[in-house]
Amino acid sequence: MDNFFKRLVKELKYIAGLGWTFKAVGEHWDKTTDYDDINERTYSYFRRFVDAAKLFDLPDQKYTLDICSRTGNGSLYFWQKGKISRVVCADVTQKMQLICAANLKKYPINFELEYFDKYPLPFGDNEFETILSFETIEHVPQPQVFIKELSRILKPAGLMVLTTPNVLWEPVHWLAAIFNIHHSEGPHRFLRHHKIKKLLKQNNLEIIREGTFVLIPGGPKPLIAFGEKLEETLPQFILRWLALRRIYICQKNK
Secondary structure (H helix, E strand, C coil): CHHHHHHHHHHHHHHHCCCCCHHHHHHHHHHCCCHHHHHHCCHHHHHHHHHHHHHCCCCCCEEEEEECCCCCHHHHHHHHCCCEEEEEEEECCHHHHHHHHHHHCCCCCCEEEEECCCCCCCCCCCCEEEEEEECCCCCCCCHHHHHHHHHHHEEEEEEEEEEEECHHHHHHHHHHHHCCCCCCCCCCCCCCHHHHHHHHHHCCEEEEEEEEECCCCCCCHHHHHHHHHHHHHCCHHHHHHHCCEEEEEEEECC
């Protein structure tokens, strides 16, 4: 019961939080030691990579930034598909960077780590050919500055994949953390669809494809299969309201 109230208080602080720092985000993920163990059992986790791959044809063998890479699963997924020749795994959490390095060293991936804790991001103008940003924009302070920075470091005509949860699912994430069903998201605030589109447009990033996925994020296999069937059947304008994850494929204008 004590742990329940501790989790409740912690999530209430996140709900009430009007701002936070990269340091606060990093401290949260440094304490999340069972990240991969939990996500290995979470059906919706790997769908962020699988569904993103459905939406775009990422050019092969590109120099890539995986921003807030955590344990490196996104980099590994796209490297296995032959889409990454060299990747920088950047993050605000040093502990996750160590786990990421240990995971990626099992494979012949050309990778390097980069820790950051402030703006501007520690990269040059027009440096990367592709950027992977999985479930990150909702965690960073000043998301408008974050998008501006991603545009700055992406080459003209470069591609960026950005995924983030649907704002209507934020209470579900809070409750999952409070009842210890899933790890806490830590400091975060989900952004509305129109806000994300506005930020991308303001920063010379054109959305070339987008989609909303995952109606049923977990449960018995028949229930998950039912959710997948519904996703195939329902029109996108309904999924945009109801489904868990939004995915944007963006290209930087020349």
